[in-house]
Amino acid sequence: MSAPFQRHRITPWILMAPQLGIVLVFFFWPALQAIEQAFYVEDAFGLSREFAGLVNFKAVLSDPTYYQAAGTTLIFSLAVAVGAMSIALLLAVMADRVIRGARVYRTLLVWPYAVAPAVAGVLWLFLFDPTLGLISGLLGNMGIEWDHKLNGAQALALVIMASIWKQMSYNFVFFLAALQSVPNSLLEAAAIDRAGPWRRFWTITFPLLSPTAFFLLVMNSVYAFFETFGTIDTVTSGGPGGATTTLVYKVYQDGFVGQDMGASAAQSVLLMALVGGLTWFQFRYVEKKVQY
Amino acid sequence: MHYRRPGLDRLSHALLAVCCLLFLLPVWLAFTASTHTLGALYSQTAPLWFGEAGWDNYRHLLSGSIGGLGTDVLTLLINSTIMALGIAIGKIAISVLAAYAIVFFDFPFRRLCFWLIFITLMLPVEVRILPTFEVVADLGLLDSYAGLILPLIASATATFLLRQFYLTIPPELVEAARIDGAGPWRFLRDILLPLSKTNLAALFVIMFLYGWNQYLWPLLITNDADYLTIVVSLKRLLTSADGLVPWQNVTATAVLAMLPPIAVILLMQRYFVKGLVDSEK
Numbered sequence: 001m002s003a004p005f006q007r008h009r010i011t012p013w014i015l016m017a018p019q020l021g022i023v024l025v026f027f028f029w030p031a032l033q034a035i036e037q038a039f040y041v042e043d044a045f046g047l048s049r050e051f052a053g054l055v056n057f058k059a060v061l062s063d064p065t066y067y068q069a070a071g072t073t074l075i076f077s078l079a080v081a082v083g084a085m086s087i088a089l090l091l092a093v094m095a096d097r098v099i100r101g102a103r104v105y106r107t108l109l110v111w112p113y114a115v116a117p118a119v120a121g122v123l124w125l126f127l128f129d130p131t132l133g134l135i136s137g138l139l140g141n142m143g144i145e146w147d148h149k150l151n152g153a154q155a156l157a158l159v160i161m162a163s164i165w166k167q168m169s170y171n172f173v174f175f176l177a178a179l180q181s182v183p184n185s186l187l188e189a190a191a192i193d194r195a196g197p198w199r200r201f202w203t204i205t206f207p208l209l210s211p212t213a214f215f216l217l218v219m220n221s222v223y224a225f226f227e228t229f230g231t232i233d234t235v236t237s238g239g240p241g242g243a244t245t246t247l248v249y250k251v252y253q254d255g256f257v258g259q260d261m262g263a264s265a266a267q268s269v270l271l272m273a274l275v276g277g278l279t280w281f282q283f284r285y286v287e288k289k290v291q292y
Numbered sequence: 293m294h295y296r297r298p299g300l301d302r303l304s305h306a307l308l309a310v311c312c313l314l315f316l317l318p319v320w321l322a323f324t325a326s327t328h329t330l331g332a333l334y335s336q337t338a339p340l341w342f343g344e345a346g347w348d349n350y351r352h353l354l355s356g357s358i359g360g361l362g363t364d365v366l367t368l369l370i371n372s373t374i375m376a377l378g379i380a381i382g383k384i385a386i387s388v389l390a391a392y393a394i395v396f397f398d399f400p401f402r403r404l405c406f407w408l409i410f411i412t413l414m415l416p417v418e419v420r421i422l423p424t425f426e427v428v429a430d431l432g433l434l435d436s437y438a439g440l441i442l443p444l445i446a447s448a449t450a451t452f453l454l455r456q457f458y459l460t461i462p463p464e465l466v467e468a469a470r471i472d473g474a475g476p477w478r479f480l481r482d483i484l485l486p487l488s489k490t491n492l493a494a495l496f497v498i499m500f501l502y503g504w505n506q507y508l509w510p511l512l513i514t515n516d517a518d519y520l521t522i523v524v525s526l527k528r529l530l531t532s533a534d535g536l537v538p539w540q541n542v543t544a545t546a547v548l549a550m551l552p553p554i555a556v557i558l559l560m561q562r563y564f565v566k567g568l569v570d571s572e573k
Binding site (some may be wrong): 004005006012015018019022023030031034059091097098099105107110112113116124125127129133134168170173177180226229233235239252263264265268271272 | 297301302304305307308311312316317319321322325333334336337338340371385386387389390392393394395396397398399402405408410412415416418421422423424425426428431442443445446448451453466467470473476477500501505507508511512523524527530534537538540542545546549550553554556558561562564565566570
């Protein structure tokens, strides 16, 4: 549609000014600084710095802990996305079946979305506390020693569970909305053709859900990448031995805890490129393969 | 026709009920633990039922200065509320104006402005923390509400949603308003804003939760306990103790940190679901 208000020259700029100002100061200025800083090396006291070309990038990319963090991020994101989406889909399919009560179940399952990732971390930390946790106690009775402060795999599992618990409700809301918009006539027609519930789900409902599933895959990856910082920091602080250090956590650790500005900035730039590239790839290639 | 299967329905109900309870379990345990004394907690595994110290625990947290925090939890709750409201209202305010300009006005560099704003969707604050921290430090905004709020407003989610909605407004409506002599400000106030009431409510819920649950940013820029938020305080409570983790304080603070956002999501569930599902389109 062509813009209706044509003859106003100043008004649009007054309207744009607050958002543009904030975006320029708090987004573009820092982003450009990160890119600039990535090419400089600072001395130990932060007093002087000199242009270093790609030295920071080379240092980051030849650091084995960087690849460890990349691997952890991959496992973590996959586990959270697959776990949170499959549980949500199962529950949404059941809630959609029962018709009466679907809204009640939505209310009973939607609230974990409101819980902060850091708070979710604390709740699960309490369940698995080595001395008084309920689940760690049950596991102890079964002969499984639980100590996420020493065992890296257990620490990662704990962070993954807390993240799935929080993210499930988001996926549930979307899957339920998508399921409720599947036309009943299609399902009835299939039922007349003697297709059972299992068959109806996989041949009709599931393909119709694929756009939602694709969207949720993107959102869950973004969530696992960025928003779980609070969970990781409260539960494990990236440990033990870097077992729960994701790429985003490492930017924080190297920059703020380790005070290595160049390395942290180089990692930021690599992350920006990675996220930008993934977004572009998803929308260019993957989305076309999804059935609408 | 064997279209509905009562057996499957009953199974679904049973499984759903079990899952709802399982999802509630971590919160339930935190709530019961927060009503016990430290000594009672460490004499057994986590209690499934309430103790007698609940009133004392919560009163102690809300009124007295807590070791390791340097402030009381009531201050933390107030800080979190200011931050969440500031982010929600600030973001909606600037987004309403910017989306209005982009959709309803014709001006040079309109496309450039559009892209400058929408590129921010790609990079959350977590990726550019260090330089953003330096910018905020240069501006002298460390340990201040403005420092907590402003950098988190710099993203385009709300602008994007509102733009999608504005595009569905029929041009005839604008024409009619113009013929009746309404200028752009009048049109915004009397027609556009009332029409977008449900969208604004939906945005408010989402942005309030986003603001309340922030972690990394407030962690970085608040040294002064007077500006600490409740979500960030949890780690300090966990690590401040020399020996035993003071779980009765930690769980009580976690419960207090959960209550406001859960209340918002349950009270405004209709808008919340609409806002979420709309953001997909």
